[in-house]
Amino acid sequence: xxxxxxxxxxxxxxxxxxxxxxxxxxxxxxxxxxxxxxxxxxxxxxxxxxxxxxxxxxxxxxxxxxxxxxxxxxxxxxxxxxxxxxxxxxxxxxxxxxxxxxxxxxxxxxxxxxxxxxxxxxxxxxxxxxxxxxxxxxxxxxxxxxxxxxxxxxxxxxxxxxxxxxxxxxxxxxxxxxxxxxxxxxxxxxxxxxxxxxxxxxxxxxxxxxxxxxxxxxxxxxxxxxxxxxxxxxxxxxxxxxxxxxxxxxxxxxxxxxxxxxxxxxxxxxxxxxxxxxxxxxxxxxxxxxxxxxxxxxxxxxxxxxxxxxxxxxxxxxxxxxxxxxxxxxxxxxxxxxxxxxxxxxxxxxxxxxxxxxxxxxxxxxxxxxxxxxxxxxxxxxxxxxxxxxxxxxxxxxxxx
Ligand code: EPZ
Numbered sequence: 050x051x052x053x054x055x056x057x058x059x060x061x062x063x064x065x066x067x068x069x070x071x072x073x074x075x076x077x078x079x080x081x082x083x084x085x086x087x088x089x090x091x092x093x094x095x096x097x098x099x100x101x102x103x104x105x106x107x108x109x110x111x112x113x114x115x116x117x118x119x120x121x122x123x124x125x126x127x128x129x130x131x132x133x134x135x136x137x138x139x140x141x142x143x144x145x146x147x148x149x150x151x152x153x154x155x156x157x158x159x160x161x162x163x164x165x166x167x168x169x170x171x172x173x174x175x176x177x178x179x180x181x182x183x184x185x186x187x188x189x190x191x192x193x194x195x196x197x198x199x200x201x202x203x204x205x206x207x208x209x210x211x212x213x214x215x216x217x218x219x220x221x222x223x224x225x226x227x228x229x230x231x232x233x234x235x236x237x238x239x240x241x242x243x244x245x246x247x248x249x250x251x252x253x254x255x256x257x258x259x260x261x262x263x264x265x266x267x268x269x270x271x272x273x274x275x276x277x278x279x280x281x282x283x284x285x286x287x288x289x290x291x292x293x294x295x296x297x298x299x300x301x302x303x304x305x306x307x308x309x310x311x312x313x314x315x316x317x318x319x320x321x322x323x324x325x326x327x328x329x330x331x332x333x334x335x336x337x338x339x340x341x342x343x344x345x346x347x348x349x350x351x352x353x354x355x356x357x358x359x360x361x362x363x364x365x366x367x368x369x370x371x372x373x374x375x376x377x378x379x380x381x382x383x384x385x386x387x388x389x390x391x392x393x394x395x396x397x398x399x400x401x402x403x404x405x406x407x408x409x410x411x412x413x414x415x416x417x418x419x420x421x422x423x424x425x426x427x428x429x430x431x432x433x434x435x436x437x438x439x440x441x442x443x444x445x446x447x448x449x450x
Pocket of ligand 1: 054058125126154155156158159193196197198219336337360402403430
């Protein structure tokens with residue numbers, strides 16, 4: 050497995066909390082990571098990307114405090130510089146993220162939390178202006194469980210005066226990983242991985258060296274590829290404890306999934322069974338695996354009901370899967386997937402990171418050739434997925450348009 054995109058992005062942003070050179074290893078070579086690198090460079094940081102998989106961020110000379118629209122519109126996670134800049138430099142100007150293919154994604158919880166910590170928040174010309182001489186500790190109760198909201202406020206609170214309590218916080222492994230990194234930098238954070246996180250602010254943090262955890266969504270995607278192709282695949286460098294909900298659903302679909310040495314092995318079985326899924330915040334079934342499971346269930350022996358409770362409109366992969374012959378009815382945020390005997394290859398279009406992974410997975414078992422366009426979406430979140438699949442026997446190649 051490669052390093053986790055959704056851990057690497059907040060970790061890179063956290064470098065802004067300290068002055069000096071941070072060194073990160075196992076950083077995946079992804080479009081979104083490059084965007085975060087460009088954003089940090091735009092703020093004045095010096096970025097190094099050698100050797101492959103290592104990224105250095107030197108924040109000795111931060112000269113800008115603005116995350117511009119042209120970068121934020123390509124990657125919402127750019128909002129993760131808001132907390133660190135406001136906490137360390139007393140102000141930040143960050144473009145409000147616009148619309149997104151997977152649905153409404155406001156940042157009201159991020160702003161509510163910063164305001165509770167004493168920041169003055171103004172929205173002006175599509176930008177958030179946040180100002181605070183020094184943030185102060187506060188008790189913040191999230192109205193919805195938000196991953197980057199928890200991460201942004203955890204980073205802000207690390208340099209605030211006094212204690213902050215984050216209640217109804219996200220419990221994702223990437224949040225826990227960020228807390229590990231911040232504590233290594235000198236922060237005082239307890240309870241990450243639970244829904245109550247407590248942070249005692251400190252006056253200063255220092256740069257560190259850190260190796261990023263493996264990507265559980267990449268692992269889940271490859272487990273699904275092994276199951277749908279009736280294959281036999283061993284995943285290395287992954288953390289099984291991050292995959293429980295995904296493994297449980299693959300087993301329910303009839304695949305054999307078990308620990309094997311330091312990895313996880315999946316063996317697909319002849320008949321895939323229908324499986325009902327409702328996405329939830331961690332440790333529930335991740336929304337970032339919903340599209341891939343719709344692809345699996347589209348060739349299962351029966352009907353599956355798949356509901357996305359996190360992103361109600363996250364079904365742009367459905368019309369494309371229908372082009373491959375899938376039988377899927379959509380009712381609000383639920384897909385009723387009736388399994389068909391065989392999918393057929395056809396030209397299809399990627400619309401977001403996980404939708405593109407679902408199209409690749411369906412194409413692996415579709416009769417004939419499938420051509421997927423706009424794969425820059427795939428490259429935003431997967432490191433050389435086609436090479437990893439080709440090494441497992443897939444007949445897949447990247448072709449120029
Ligand atoms: C993170 O996005 C991930 N991105 C997403 O992965 C993932 O889908 C999502 O968490 C949910 O697991 C990164 O970590 C970089 P949220 P995030 O805030 O933090 C609502 C991928 O494919 N909400 O947890 O932006 C929101 O609309 C990406 O790798 C508010 O209402 O998601 C959503 O319905 C896609 N107000 C829900 O909460 C807020 O202020 C969860 O969103 C914040 C969120």
